[in-house]
Amino acid sequence: MNNLQQKAQQLLESGNYGLIVGYEKGTSGKARPVFIRKAEHASKLIFDESCDQNIAVYLYRQEIKHDKKKVIVANHHTLKSIVELAAENQVFDGDFMVLAFAENGDIIELNTFKEIEKHVATLYHGLTEAEAAMMKKIEDMSLEDRWAFWENEFSKCIKCYACRASCPMCYCPTCTVEINQPQWISVPSHTLGNLEWHVMRAMHLAGRCVTCGQCGKACPLELPIQLLTYKVALDSKQFFDSVAGTSICADNALAIYKPEDHENFIR
Amino acid sequence: METQNIYLPYLMQIDKVSEDAPFVKTFRLKFINPEDEANFSFQTGQFGEYSVAGVGESTFCIASSPTRKGYIECTFRKAGRVTTALSDLEEGNTIGFRGPYGNVFPIDEWKGKNLLFIAGGIALPPMRSVIWNCLDLRENFKDITILYGAKSVADLVYKHELREWDERPDVKLVTTVDPGGETHDWTGEVGFVPTILDKMAPKAENTIAIVCGPPIMIKYTFPILEKCGFADEMVYTTLENRMKCGFGKCGRCNVGKTYVCKDGPVFSLKQLKQMPDEY
């Protein structure tokens, strides 16, 4: 048993905790989310590089939302999402404990939002090299090429909403695409309707996207859909100095007005 | 129109609009194409898909009786997107109609029996079709009793028809409104439908009960019928589940393996008790 499994076993045996949300080995050795309720199942837990899925969505899942004896094993994506969800009052202090990892692999217990926020401050917040290269590739494109690039991508989207369902920040019970009075966005998945929806989604995630890339990883058609929300995330940082997932006090760019903002249309 | 396209609606002209209660309207619809009318027939209990081009389709029952030829009627409450668009239409507008779908009230089997109709709120429309059907074949049945309740006096639909039924010697009509919903000149009952039913203590012998209403009303009405001695196969109701196609393909309306659109919408309480609670 490794230290995570031991820790989980202890927590469950203590009776103070009843559920551990973490990762296990799935099909073909792929990591996947797991829900451990019994100490004897703690040995299923894993934590390695394959565990890069953001699993913060489960924290506000109806079935376990109000279970205060839960623990979540969090990678850095999940941690940042927790901070952002805390800022938006979607999760509550004391409702769960977080098990994070120090660089040397030691387990860090984080019990309060303050502690999580402090820990997150020690993490890297930028894009990975590969992601940054993809962003640059697109930004360097001519307007026509960029349009063609996205047109091709959106032609593939089947509107399965896997991207939305896996994004911890997409927690609205009724998404704009489902609001039909009035109908803002086409429901069928054609290129134009897909574009409308994804652009809208990106705008709704402005200053809220923690650049975890989960939406892109979830897409069965492999659309690099995260690049859209990354772009707004980068703009939020550049123009408003707002980086999602770093502060438990809400200040995301499009939801807050500050007197020193230079746009004056709102006055 | 000759078509093999099961999704293509008949074109119907709105011939008459009546406002039956706040947000509740009834349309009388006539076929634009005489051939469609000639080929069309339905039986009481069936439903259809009504559509506004550019907005979409919505499912509700046919509220008129098959004994009244030349038109169909539908009653709907302005709630969703399609019913809101329908509400905005006027006489002379064209809408689409697909149907009829679903099974029917087995009124042939009810010959020689007493009928007890129990309806609540906006659920009178599915009932209205079968009530008129039975009244138009009045000699087939013995006593006919109608218990109808709504939230308030204003919410009672088909007020002129209620008056007509009330005046008929061969129909016993009891109307009720929820406590607080009465006006100063209200002469009907005050109380929830199940309560009034309990008070009426209907005889179960040789009687068929037909219940339509919101789930909560239905839930409290069944036990009272049971108490009065109604066997499960003597009690009928209609279910409304969300649907898109109406012919067993779109995957929405099933309750366990039962398809409301094909096996229903009419079910006996006996059937209902064998179905899982998925409606």
Added chain:
Amino acid sequence: MERKLLTKDSYRSLITKLIGQNYQVVAPVKKDTMIDFLKISSFDEITEDYIVTVSSAKTVAFPRNEKLFDYEKQNKKLTQQDYDFDSIPQSVLIGVRPCDAFGFHSLSSIFCWDSIDKIYTTRLERTTIIGLSCNKADDYCFCTSAKGSPGSTAGSDILLTKMTDGNYIVEIVTEKGAKLVADFSDLFTADGGADKESLLAKVAANFSVDDVLAKINSKFEDEAFWTEQAMRCIGCGACAYVCPTCACFDIQDESHGGKGHRVRCWDSCGLSLFTLHTSGHNPRENQGQRWRQRLMHKFSYMPDRLNTIGCVGCGRCSRACPVDMNIAEHCMSIIEN
């Protein structure tokens, strides 16, 4: 079953001729990062380097959007333009895996019970399915547990099996297949008698779908079981949209000005709003109930009502699932619990 031989060069000629004769030829194509069925205009676009494509072959008969008819509004007048059945092209669908081909059987049972969906049936009638036996499989495949096999001919009009020399064994399964072979008879030569079985992928049968069928009804009421089974499921439409047998759909209007059309588009029982009533009541309000619906539909309702199983073991849903809900594992849990 009649067997013939098709050399790799003749295969190229066959496809090239079909394209030349204006058949719509749909084949697995590598597009950007993934392999999917797409209309091709040259033989070289075809790839054979796949276990299964991301989306299923169902898209030829049940595309993600189908315009049902057009309409035009002028003042109070509404006119409708019926579906143009003549516009459905003669198609040849190639590289279809046996599981996918078998899936059309289940899909057809939905579109044909009671009222016949002529749009679907016409599309399928005008499609000749050239299957391709599997020579490799992955951990998601479980056709052999679901009454299929890597070399099954069921559902294909012609089944090809690639030999080690790159040529193909041809099995002529249906009349439609025989017609296509007859139309290009000079390309097909006499069967060399190669052993097909040895060329096929090995897929272990880890369970029997019959046991799922026998057990699943007794699990219906077990809410705790379904809640736990569905805990990981985040309720998207990925599994249903890629599944060769899933048929759930929505009907939507799309219009611009006075003109528009009604569209039938994919929908999924896994989505939370799927069964939501206008009143706010939802008969399937949690993911456990929705996951139960998915499995019950495939392994109870379809067998019961349509005499067919709603799963062919292709494993697509599990590959597409963002959280690795592996349906074969879930089938085994039903048997074991």
